[in-house]
Amino acid sequence: MFLSNDDLVELTAFRRQLHRFPEISGEEKETAQRVRTYIEQMKPDRIIEGLGGHGLAVIFEGREPGHSLLIRSELDALPIFEKTGLAYSSQIDGKGHLCGHDGHSTILVSLGLGLSRQRPQKGRVILMFQPAEETGAGAAAVLADPRFAEIVPDVSVSLHNLPGLPLGHVSIMEGVVNCASRGIKISLSGKTAHASSPEQGISPMLALSELMPALVKLGIGLPKADEPFLPGSDFRMVTITHASMGEAAFGISPADAELWATLRTLSDDNMDTLCAQAEALVTDIANKNSLKFSIAYDDIFLHCENSPEATTHIITALKAENIPYAEDFLPMRGSEDFGRFGSVSQSAMFFLGAGQNHANLHNPDYDFPDELIDIGARIFMRIIRNING
Incomplete structure (x- = not known):
């Protein structure tokens, strides 16, 4: 456990702040700025802004040479009216974080907190807050940005929450996982x-x-x-x-x-x-x-395919954290633009259960379960320590 209860209270409040002000694909300027303002207090070694649009790469360098590990989340929301009735529901008519990208980004912010307290021993960790996932344009734009050549990773990993899967359980497999x-x-x-x-x-x-x-x-x-x-x-x-x-x-x-x-x-x-x-x-x-x-x-959207090497990194972390996993619901009919990172690195994505009776993604009554902030952060931090020390 690298996050305290006080950390989780603060991170939950940050996630709900992102939730209140959703921005759709290509319009994520204020969301990126909120992330930057919050994470720059963690003193990363470098921040690259405006990557592939409004993308944000937050970089923590290790003390010794080693592998470059990229962990991705998404910044964008959906053009759907939210109907959750929550106190922190969307303040923007016709737009809502109804896919959980606010939660995914908060998990990456929590990694920044952990890395600020203990830098990686070797290599580099890149926290990639990607724009425009929902349109399939964001990953391609990030990869095409000339500045991405400066931070091309050896390994890329990501997650997506998955309603229908028990809360905190993981679904993962090698090969094609998204259509x-x-x-x-x-x-x-x-x-x-x-x-x-x-x-x-x-x-x-x-x-x-x-x-x-x-x-x-x-x-x-x-x-x-x-x-x-x-x-x-x-x-x-x-x-x-x-x-x-x-x-x-x-x-x-x-x-x-x-x-x-x-x-x-x-x-x-x-x-x-x-x-x-x-x-x-x-x-x-x-x-x-x-x-x-x-x-x-x-x-x-290209199909999203998990490489054997990156999948092994994730499964090793799941075992170490005693998090149950299987191949349930895979491959998925839904699409994901994360697969494009597989063209430049070993890559894999896992799916983190949001609860068996949780509202479905892209539904007007969906909300990201805050309990997943700690679980997702633990998995990623274990991957970081296994690869980068």
Whole structure:
């Protein structure tokens, strides 16, 4: 135990302060500043601001040469109204920390407290407060920032809280732990007409109504109701998330429509296949209906894969801290942009139970369990001491 009860009271208050003022992806300026103001009193050796946007890298150097270890959290919140009714609930309408990134960042702040009291014996520890995880853009932007070349790690680790898993239990495994996903935006364009003479125009209505079920049918290995589901290697899934057509008027037969969907696969290779299938389907249906079309992609997440070496570091720490672990709920259908750190280092992510009956992530009644601050910090600090001394 490196955190006292007084420490945990103060850290909990800090987490709830972050919770009250959420900022969505790309807008995390004030959140990053709150973290910096709080952690700079711990006298780290270096702080890099504005990394990949509003990212913050807080660096503690060891006394001897050794491995460079990066531990990542996320700064961003979600564009969702919070409905917890808590005294510290969001003060920003339409935005809320409903994924627990406020808690993850507080865990990293607690590591700063521990490292300020006892520097690593060797190597370097980088506390990476990453922006824009929810859009899939943040990790890529951090890696592309020229200043990241100065702190490229040997090992990268991260966590995410997981409702449904018993409080304080961990789920971890080698290999793919999060699916690849991306948003596809399909725009259809025809010709308007008077609503009394729709035959004089080219409406996207039939194409839109055909595309939605056809895209969903591209799925393979989908879950069945009331059955446990683990995605297999051929898993593919399409979820329709938004559709719009024409103007809000009764006198116009529409010309334009837009359809958004999320494509999801277990591997990046399968994502390429699914994208090709979706594009071929759009082309066929649009041409059949004499429509012009365009396709764009957004919110691009690569699959997240745990390396054997980094996974071993985490499991060794779990055993030392007597924290129960298994492979429950893995691999997950949800996506995570942490996988991009695997392109520059050994990397692994573990999932920390938020409670079996806890509100789900991205739900308006979700809140991060403060009990996880101490547990997450203990796991990471054990990893630090095992690798860096």
